[in-house]
Amino acid sequence: MQLQTILNRVEYFKSFVYGKARWVEDAPRPTIEVEIQPRKNGRPICSGCGKIRPGYDRLPERRFEFVPLWGIAVFFVYAMRRVECPECGKVAEKVPWCDGKNRLTITYRWFLAGWAKRLSWQEVSCTFGTCWQSVFRSVKHAVSWGLGHRCLEGIKAIGIDEIQWQRGQKYLTLVYQIDEDCRRLLWAGKDRTAKTLLRFFRMLGKAHSDRLDFVCSDMWQPYLKVIAKKAPLAIHVLDRFHIMAKMNKAIDQVRASEAKRLEEDGYEPVLKHSRWCLLKREENLTEKQAVKLSELLQYNLQSVRSRLMREDFQRFWEYRYPACAGKFLDEWCTRAMRSKIEPMKKVAKTLRRHRELILNWFRAEGTISSGIVEGLNNKAKLTMRKAYGFRTAKAIEIALYHQLGDLPEPQFTHEFW
Numbered sequence: 001m002q003l004q005t006i007l008n009r010v011e012y013f014k015s016f017v018y019g020k021a022r023w024v025e026d027a028p029r030p031t032i033e034v035e036i037q038p039r040k041n042g043r044p045i046c047s048g049c050g051k052i053r054p055g056y057d058r059l060p061e062r063r064f065e066f067v068p069l070w071g072i073a074v075f076f077v078y079a080m081r082r083v084e085c086p087e088c089g090k091v092a093e094k095v096p097w098c099d100g101k102n103r104l105t106i107t108y109r110w111f112l113a114g115w116a117k118r119l120s121w122q123e124v125s126c127t128f129g130t131c132w133q134s135v136f137r138s139v140k141h142a143v144s145w146g147l148g149h150r151c152l153e154g155i156k157a158i159g160i161d162e163i164q165w166q167r168g169q170k171y172l173t174l175v176y177q178i179d180e181d182c183r184r185l186l187w188a189g190k191d192r193t194a195k196t197l198l199r200f201f202r203m204l205g206k207a208h209s210d211r212l213d214f215v216c217s218d219m220w221q222p223y224l225k226v227i228a229k230k231a232p233l234a235i236h237v238l239d240r241f242h243i244m245a246k247m248n249k250a251i252d253q254v255r256a257s258e259a260k261r262l263e264e265d266g267y268e269p270v271l272k273h274s275r276w277c278l279l280k281r282e283e284n285l286t287e288k289q290a291v292k293l294s295e296l297l298q299y300n301l302q303s304v305r306s307r308l309m310r311e312d313f314q315r316f317w318e319y320r321y322p323a324c325a326g327k328f329l330d331e332w333c334t335r336a337m338r339s340k341i342e343p344m345k346k347v348a349k350t351l352r353r354h355r356e357l358i359l360n361w362f363r364a365e366g367t368i369s370s371g372i373v374e375g376l377n378n379k380a381k382l383t384m385r386k387a388y389g390f391r392t393a394k395a396i397e398i399a400l401y402h403q404l405g406d407l408p409e410p411q412f413t414h415e416f417w
């Protein structure tokens with residue numbers, strides 16, 4: 001069997017044929033070059049307008065990298081024709097395997113982007129002997145194709161979240177679709193200002209925004225304002241994950257300052273290595289952490305009391321009716337205000353301020369599952385960790401869309417991976 005036969009099976013062109021194939025002798029790694037020729041009588045297509053135009057001349061040969069075969073790099077070699085187009089002037093022809101000034105064929109770009117979902121970009125570039133930039137461009141290409149071809153119909157529920165992508169208050173705003181049957185990242189944008197979120201609603205459009213039933217978010221004030229303005233018909237829910245995250249943050253503050261105080265006063269460092277045993281829920285503790293926790297319970301520590309308050313608050317989520325839940329919320333806040341623990345008092349004040357939006361959780365009647373935003377948030381964090389080496393918000397946005405966007409891909413006649 002000849003190489004051309006295989007190529008025609010995996011990548012067939014109507015108006016072009018594969019010519020000679022040869023080894024490249026002095027290449028740094030095993031490399032094959034395959035010539036491409038236009039079919040006889042095949043007339044070139046203008047890359048500007050997509051119409052058949054008379055040929056003008058030919059450009060120097062170019063190499064286009066294709067999917068490697070058995071560890072051998074494969075390049076197509078082709079001298080592009082220029083057409084004389086009455087509308088576009090003298091421009092290069094359009095070829096089916098590549099576009100613009102790209103060095104990588106379209107198929108190879110989709111191949112790399114496919115692997116970049118499973119491996120880190122660094123690993124992909126090492127595995128296939130290409131540079132990091134090529135992997136980045138491939139993913140970018142896949143994302144922009146996917147965003148251009150995705151469907152935004154039928155979105156009922158969205159969750160809005162922020163994620164820190166760099167030290168020093170550098171945030172991205174993320175918007176997820178959180179419907180039962182479709183969970184994906186809809187949008188990512190730099191910063192977490194009102195303007196940021198307004199950009200999302202502009203992308204979504206008024207018609208789609210009006211059809212939203214639920215919007216889920218944390219208590220970040222700029223988001224609250226924009227949601228009230230842009231999705232006035234939806235029930236706005238402050239979700240469980242964000243509220244509990246706020247409480248955990250408070251417990252962490254209590255623990256840190258209490259540990260410092262104990263140390264300064266010369267007490268035993270009982271709070272050392274206690275962070276996770278205080279933050280995790282009982283059923284998630286490791287054996288060692290459980291022992292640590294029972295040890296801590298002997299002391300009358302603010303950290304322990306804060307933890308107990310949080311555990312007490314878990315009951316809140318078991319209510320069914322907003323009125324009963326509201327009564328519990330008020331009582332809990334009163335207890336917290338009397339606790340004399342400043343960070344917990346602050347939480348209580350915040351909860352009071354957002355009472356109505358919090359009770360919307362019960363008005364949504366369980367349509368929003370509790371772990372969903374949390375799950376997506378964890379996936380986003382993992383993606384960012386794997387995206388080691390990214391320096392710009394744009395690159396992180398692209399990585400997030402690629403991993404979490406559930407973006408469509410074109411149909412190929414042959415699957416390379």
Ligand SMILES: [Zn+2]
Pocket residue numbers: 046047048049050051085086087088089
């Ligand atoms: Zn043209």
